[in-house]
Amino acid sequence: MGDGMAATGRGRITIRDVAGRAGVSAATVSRVLSGKYPVPPATRTRVLRAARALDYVANPHARALVGGGRKMVAVVVRQVTNPFYAQVAEGVEAEATAHGLLCLVGSTGGDPQREMEFVQLMREEGASVVILAGGVVEDDAYRERVAHYAHALDAAGSRLVLCGRPSPDPGLPALVVVFDNEAGARAITSHLISTGHRRIVFLGGLPGNTALDARVTGYRAALAAHGLPAESAQIVDCGLGRAAGHRAMTELLKETREFTAVFAGDDMVAAGALRAISDAGLRVPDDISLVGYNDIPLAQDFNPPLTTVHTPAEQLGRAAVRLALRDPEETAETRHVLGTHIVVRDSVSPPPSARAQ
Amino acid sequence: MGDGMAATGRGRITIRDVAGRAGVSAATVSRVLSGKYPVPPATRTRVLRAARALDYVANPHARALVGGGRKMVAVVVRQVTNPFYAQVAEGVEAEATAHGLLCLVGSTGGDPQREMEFVQLMREEGASVVILAGGVVEDDAYRERVAHYAHALDAAGSRLVLCGRPSPDPGLPALVVVFDNEAGARAITSHLISTGHRRIVFLGGLPGNTALDARVTGYRAALAAHGLPAESAQIVDCGLGRAAGHRAMTELLKETREFTAVFAGDDMVAAGALRAISDAGLRVPDDISLVGYNDIPLAQDFNPPLTTVHTPAEQLGRAAVRLALRDPEETAETRHVLGTHIVVRDSVSPPPSARAQ
Numbered sequence: 001m002g003d004g005m006a007a008t009g010r011g012r013i014t015i016r017d018v019a020g021r022a023g024v025s026a027a028t029v030s031r032v033l034s035g036k037y038p039v040p041p042a043t044r045t046r047v048l049r050a051a052r053a054l055d056y057v058a059n060p061h062a063r064a065l066v067g068g069g070r071k072m073v074a075v076v077v078r079q080v081t082n083p084f085y086a087q088v089a090e091g092v093e094a095e096a097t098a099h100g101l102l103c104l105v106g107s108t109g110g111d112p113q114r115e116m117e118f119v120q121l122m123r124e125e126g127a128s129v130v131i132l133a134g135g136v137v138e139d140d141a142y143r144e145r146v147a148h149y150a151h152a153l154d155a156a157g158s159r160l161v162l163c164g165r166p167s168p169d170p171g172l173p174a175l176v177v178v179f180d181n182e183a184g185a186r187a188i189t190s191h192l193i194s195t196g197h198r199r200i201v202f203l204g205g206l207p208g209n210t211a212l213d214a215r216v217t218g219y220r221a222a223l224a225a226h227g228l229p230a231e232s233a234q235i236v237d238c239g240l241g242r243a244a245g246h247r248a249m250t251e252l253l254k255e256t257r258e259f260t261a262v263f264a265g266d267d268m269v270a271a272g273a274l275r276a277i278s279d280a281g282l283r284v285p286d287d288i289s290l291v292g293y294n295d296i297p298l299a300q301d302f303n304p305p306l307t308t309v310h311t312p313a314e315q316l317g318r319a320a321v322r323l324a325l326r327d328p329e330e331t332a333e334t335r336h337v338l339g340t341h342i343v344v345r346d347s348v349s350p351p352p353s354a355r356a357q
Numbered sequence: 358m359g360d361g362m363a364a365t366g367r368g369r370i371t372i373r374d375v376a377g378r379a380g381v382s383a384a385t386v387s388r389v390l391s392g393k394y395p396v397p398p399a400t401r402t403r404v405l406r407a408a409r410a411l412d413y414v415a416n417p418h419a420r421a422l423v424g425g426g427r428k429m430v431a432v433v434v435r436q437v438t439n440p441f442y443a444q445v446a447e448g449v450e451a452e453a454t455a456h457g458l459l460c461l462v463g464s465t466g467g468d469p470q471r472e473m474e475f476v477q478l479m480r481e482e483g484a485s486v487v488i489l490a491g492g493v494v495e496d497d498a499y500r501e502r503v504a505h506y507a508h509a510l511d512a513a514g515s516r517l518v519l520c521g522r523p524s525p526d527p528g529l530p531a532l533v534v535v536f537d538n539e540a541g542a543r544a545i546t547s548h549l550i551s552t553g554h555r556r557i558v559f560l561g562g563l564p565g566n567t568a569l570d571a572r573v574t575g576y577r578a579a580l581a582a583h584g585l586p587a588e589s590a591q592i593v594d595c596g597l598g599r600a601a602g603h604r605a606m607t608e609l610l611k612e613t614r615e616f617t618a619v620f621a622g623d624d625m626v627a628a629g630a631l632r633a634i635s636d637a638g639l640r641v642p643d644d645i646s647l648v649g650y651n652d653i654p655l656a657q658d659f660n661p662p663l664t665t666v667h668t669p670a671e672q673l674g675r676a677a678v679r680l681a682l683r684d685p686e687e688t689a690e691t692r693h694v695l696g697t698h699i700v701v702r703d704s705v706s707p708p709p710s711a712r713a714q
Contacts, residue, residue: 072478080462081447081654086438093437093464102474105437105462107450117459121429125482242654271658297438297599301628303660 015155022050030155072102073321074122075131075163076115080107083296084266084313088133088163091317099325101128112145119149123156129324131317133163135211143168150174159324163316166210167335176335177320181211184309184340185218186225188291189263191307191342193226196354197261197289203248203273204265205237212240212265215293219263240265245272253280260289260351267292267299270306274347278303285349295343305345312338372512379407387512429459430678431479432488432520433472437464440653441623441670445490445520448674456682458485469502476506480513486681488674490520492568500525507531516681520673523567524692533692534677538568541666541697542575543582545648546620548664548699550583553711554618554646560605560630561622562594569597569622572650576620597622602629610637617646617708624649624656627663631704635660642706652700662702669695 015033019026024047032039032047039047073096077085089105096103104127106118115132122130130153136142146160146168153160154173161175192200202219206212220233238248245264252259253276264270270292277284284290284304292299295310315338323336349355372390376383381404389396389404396404430453434442446462453460461484463475472489479487487510493499503517503525510517511530518532549557559576563569577590595605602621609616610633621627627649634641641647641661649656652667672695680693706712 079447080437080450081440081443083438083440086443089462090436090438090464093466097466097471102471102478103464105464107447107460107462109450109454114454114459121459271655274658298628298655298658301631301655301659303658303662305660 018047018050022046026155030157033157071100072096072104072122072125072127073129073131073324074104074106074118074127075133075317075320076106076108076118077133078108078110080105082268083298084294084311085134087296087313088317091314091319092131092321093317094314095318095321096129099321101321112141116145116149119153123153123158126156127158129159129161129321131161131163131320131324132165133317133320134165135206135209136165137208138166138168138210139208146174147172161320161324163320164211170334174334175320175323177316177323177338178336179311179316179338179340181214181311181340182218182221184293184311184342185215185263186222187218187340187342188293188307188309189219189222190226191344192261192263192289192291192348193222193228195261195289195348196350198228198351199232199234199259200261200263201252201259202233202235202263202265203238203245203252204240204269205235206239206265207237215265234259238269240269242268242272245269246276247272249273249276250279253277253282260353261348262288262290264290264292267294267296267306267308270299270308270347271302274302274306284347287352289348289351291348299343300345302347304347307345307347308343309340310343311340375404375407379403383512387514390514428457429453429461429479429482429484430486430488430681431461431463431475431484432490432674432677433463433465433475434490435465435467437462439625440655441651441668442491444653444670445674448671448676449488449678450674451671452675452678453486456678458678469498473502473506476510480510480515483513484515486516486518486678488518488520488677488681489522490674490677491522492563492566493522494565495523495525495567496565503531504529518677518681520677521568527691531691532677532680534673534680534695535693536668536673536695536697538571538697539575539578541650541668541699542572542620543579544575544697544699545650545664545666546576546579547583548701549618549620549646549648549705550579550585552618552646552705553707555585555708556589556591556616557618557620558609558616559590559592559620559622560595560602560609561597561626562592563596563622564594572622591616595626597626599625599629602626603633604629606630606633607636610634610639617710618705619645619647621647621649624651624653624663624665627656627665627704628659631659631663641704644709646705646708648705656700657702659704661704664702664704665700666697667700668697 015026015029019029029047032044075089075092080086093103108114119130150160150172163177167174167176205216223233236248238244262273264273270290277288292306292308295308299306299308372383372386376386386404389401432446432449437443450460465471476487507517507529520534524531524533562573573592580590593605595601619630621630627647634645649663649665652665656663656665
């Protein structure tokens with residue numbers, strides 16, 4: 001998998017060949033080619049001469065070598081039609097524009113192969129910052145892939161930012177900007193509990209996904225904190241998206257209904273669940289209370305307006321760019337956590353039993 | 358403005374220099390460098406040798422010259438957080454992926470300068486297809502810019518597709534894929550009229566914008582077709598977006614209310630208008646009927662679910678890629694029009710006066 005990204009391989013002239021011929025370190029070659037760091041003119045000339053002699057210009061670094069290379073920022077998301085990702089991308093774009101940088105958005109549909117191709121392309125283009133956004137399944141393949149990206153981008157003078165996902169190793173040359181998924185889930189679950197709900201379904205689990213697992217953890221923590229038994233937790237692993245929410249909620253409503261509230265894994269799941277509840281002739285919040293996650297701009301236009309967790313999507317994108325463009329000498333801090341808060345609208349009321357009493 | 362895009366300028370070695378040295382036409386050099394058209398091997402060798410001798414490799418064409426250049430498709434939109442644009446981008450991405458191409462999304466915030474930078478970057482990268490999506494103000498600057506893009510991309514072996522916007526000149530090497538904005542607006546206005554409405558406000562005009570002007574034309578045509586006087590038309594030029602819709606509707610409700618229905622320029626304007634109507638203590642559709650435009654996925658989740666015009670956003674993106682990748686010899690047709698249809702939900706009812714009678 002890594003072959004395409006490696007600086008070596010397939011008989012290509014590598015940065016090491018240039019370094020050897022110029023009598024400098026590979027790091028120095030990288031500094032010259034990136035054009036971002038001061039290098040003594042004589043060294044610079046020697047490196048460029050060696051690169052040219054070896055036809056290293058025929059390498060993807062060509063643009064950097066010839067002093068071209070438009071400065072840009074790239075953000076890679078799963079899906080642009082997901083309003084949360086669109087907002088992260090818009091934040092990245094706003095901050096990039098403010099710094100006079102062009103912003104490119106790539107979307108992967110969750111395919112690691114496409115993610116890799118984007119990162120490789122952006123590395124070849126000399127993007128200043130490459131941002132990978134959104135929760136992931138943190139398995140060995142992910143760890144290996146990200147370690148690979150981090151080193152390859154670092155060598156090319158780019159910065160990798162993991163946005164809303166963890167770094168598999170704090171020692172990697174990568175910044176991490178996340179929001180507190182667990183605290184957000186704990187807060188909104190507590191809101192449901194304090195309104196009187198005791199049986200709350202979590203709809204939208206995605207086992208192994210870092211973002212969703214953290215929400216489930218927060219949900220369980222809130223139940224425990226209020227003295228509710230662990231068995232009262234009910235998690236439906238239907239994944240995300242409006243269609244998934246609609247389907248799962250429809251199924252759930254066919255069973256004997258013990259729950260009085262639903263915590264949807266995100267606002268799109270909540271949109272689908274809302275429709276399923278209404279299709280079943282039930283009302284939110286009179287019959288079932290419902291909350292979401294993310295506070296997408298249209299959540300306030302749902303019927304009823306959705307109580308949800310506001311996640312700082314746009315700030316996440318802005319922070320990713322701002323922190324990546326900071327002088328790395330300035331601070332050693334590589335992990336940044338943004339806060340969340342709940343937004344109370346009209347989709348929660350006390351459970352019917354509590355109102356009857 | 359055009360300087361950066363031109364093949365000549367600033368003392369750089371140009372395609373003409375290479376052509377002169379190789380003894381071929383500039384078009385032949387372009388064909389060799391794009392790598393997309395068959396060229397006799399001897400000619401190819403002569404061109405590559407001339408390019409190398411002149412160090413034309415130090416030109417943005419470098420990637421194509423060295424046989425690199427990942428095949429990709431680029432789509433440029435105004436704003437990724439606009440669900441309509443996000444769906445167009447998703448359609449482009451789906452079709453690109455089906456063809457094994459990478460898809461990059463650029464967003465301009467409506468800034469022609471950023472649009473130009475994207476197009477230039479994508480030309481340098483040898484993108485197979487460059488798609489510009491969304492309505493525009495068709496002024497001289499636009500006409501000049503697009504003519505420039507079309508010729509520059511064509512010379513680089515890329516195809517330009519104008520998606521939901523007109524070509525300033527049918528002779529330009531560009532494809533056009535649009536949907537029938539006027540017919541959609543006529544249909545939804547007729548729906549309001551046949552439900553009994555006589556005073557309908559068009560909320561969301563953007564004078565000069567091709568997409569919105571076509572909707573206003575369809576709106577006026579429907580009024581005329583039903584024998585309503587031209588003075589019954591009321592157009593509020595508040596532009597697009599939820600905030601604009603909210604603000605304009607709030608203002609409108611402060612005046613003596615003669616209208617019984619509102620045709621919002623798009624669904625986001627409708628979302629803002631809905632909120633303003635509800636904030637004023639009025640109900641849709643009991644007090645005011647409301648329709649939108651685009652049928653974004655969440656329009657069905659509004660309160661009430663929105664009656665709107667379904668525009669083929671995803672197909673627009675898909676068609677743009679599919680048509681651009683077709684062999685140009687295959688068909689001379691460069692303009693394609695996709696249909697729209699209205700989706701009737703719950704935001705329209707007869708006006709209060711009709712119900713009282």
